[in-house]
Amino acid sequence: MSELEYQEGRTELDALGQVALINRLTDDFAPVNESTVKGVGDDCAVVGQGKTKTLVTTNTLAEGIHFDMMYTPLKHLGYKAVAVSLSNIAAMNGTPRQITVSVAVSNRYSVEALEELYAGIRLCCQRYDVDLVGGDMNSSRSGMVLTVTAIGEVDEEKIAYRSGAKLHDLICVSGDLGSAYSGLLILEREKVTYQANPNFQPDLDSYDYVLERFLKPEPRMDVVHKLAKSGVVPTSMIDVSKGLASELLHICKASDCGCEVYEERLPIDYQTTRVCSEMSQNMLPVSNALNGGGDYELLFTVNQKDYDKVKDMEGIHIIGHITEQGSPVVMVTPQNSTITLTAQGFRD
């Protein structure tokens, strides 16, 4: 009776990356509604008929895949689930207004545990002036799956798609890169130690920054506000969820261009460097920045005319520029050699 397992011609999910799989599955969905401005393929869908467009984005966090209950406080998890979707609204240069939250949860969780989760959801909503307007609560066979849909607004002239980068545009990124992944490395290390010896008390105090970066990322709405205040509309934008390399590849593919970024320009916090040196002699901080993911910083391009406006913007780093159609996506090292970037780390 089951159609589940095909004996012949079975293609394993691992054979395709997430983006390739989504593309394969949704390729022949042609929009029919006038109000569908942008469908699959950017940080958000863009819908609506007026000058102010509605942004919609949906993100799922699944236990055992995106989070490990061993080291994820539920309040942080609730906060992060919201933050991740708000980050997608920010990446379209928009303002989040509402969310819906769907929770599928096994009876291993108590009502009190869900209250902790919702305390985190509420905190993030309050911090970013977002209203929880719906969703549902369901049983699951095992673990927890959290899906947050965020709704936002943006003036149609200010939408920053991935596809708008132009030759010679400057490439900018906010904050620092690789710290969230460094936090994850620490948590995984302590977990292994704890599993070997349950009496072990992990000492996490000195890792506050990288841990918070992983467990409780912030959507960079402050960057969206700063850009608006300076009158800068990014020509393209994306949030750094999978690592800089992956996001640069997305922008260059969507914009049909190449790019060069300079290794020495990549913003890497000293604590990321410290964690890397603790972990292994061979672990390079720049690898965490390129392939680590989870930073939820904003990566965007601006026209060169906006150079003066962005060069002194606090927390914004100009890391490179867009090159012509057909060029590769490369990082230039301090020794002036070039490394062609591919998406590693998280499969993509």
Place this chain on the structure above:
Amino acid sequence: MSELEYQEGRTELDALGQVALINRLTDDFAPVNESTVKGVGDDCAVVGQGKTKTLVTTNTLAEGIHFDMMYTPLKHLGYKAVAVSLSNIAAMNGTPRQITVSVAVSNRYSVEALEELYAGIRLCCQRYDVDLVGGDMNSSRSGMVLTVTAIGEVDEEKIAYRSGAKLHDLICVSGDLGSAYSGLLILEREKVTYQANPNFQPDLDSYDYVLERFLKPEPRMDVVHKLAKSGVVPTSMIDVSKGLASELLHICKASDCGCEVYEERLPIDYQTTRVCSEMSQNMLPVSNALNGGGDYELLFTVNQKDYDKVKDMEGIHIIGHITEQGSPVVMVTPQNSTITLTAQGFRD
């Protein structure tokens, strides 16, 4: 390290129903955005600043809870996941325009299996002129969790909330009730037989109607269109996802009223009656209608002035009327006794 299991003061999830739990978790989320017209507590959230409002609704189907892969063809599952969310848009008297789909899925599933799922999603989108505009694809530790968010539009003057029913309004329902649950009963029966004897070939041909009602429900957009064409704006509306009793209770609670429905007026298909008689002497078709759920028909109230417009509307049944504040929700039997309705069947 884990905050998961509270030793003291632990309240099991089963101790509360879904609605009570959602209310407890979301009670203190006060909307702050002007564009949030209606938050948690109806079939959809209502957002936006113009005369045309945006409707948003999110629904999850989880393997082992909402569907059983033993007897759920993936194409039907995809169709149903979309249909359930579109039904919520219909229940606000709105028109669906876009959906996002989030899938969390274990590697037990193949790419081909997901293609089947998306074939069903596409079919439902095409049938109801809805665009798939986003979502994500994630791994899960076990089974499949599908979350669909639907976005719709509605003229603000035509929104049908649950809360608008007024004294003496007529209560109407579309289609027939209890058939979806009868389909589920058949599938469960055949599953048990199959598990006892895997060589057994289930004979499902004679149950086509009830099986389709369960496996592939339709959002009643045709009813929304008929009402619009006749110039009828329901005073309240809800879709029948959990059973007539539960939905009547929702409308009466939200509208602060009671109601009377007449048992002999409840639309019950003869195949529902046949399944009940096959199953057990004691199984009453009316119980399936009241408590079975899954029919996704529309339950709505209209002002008495609209009686002439609805009385001959094809597939619409007038089953009772609204009674005054403080009155119970009752069903009147053919013998003229009254039964006070409570939500049974699915926990609510």
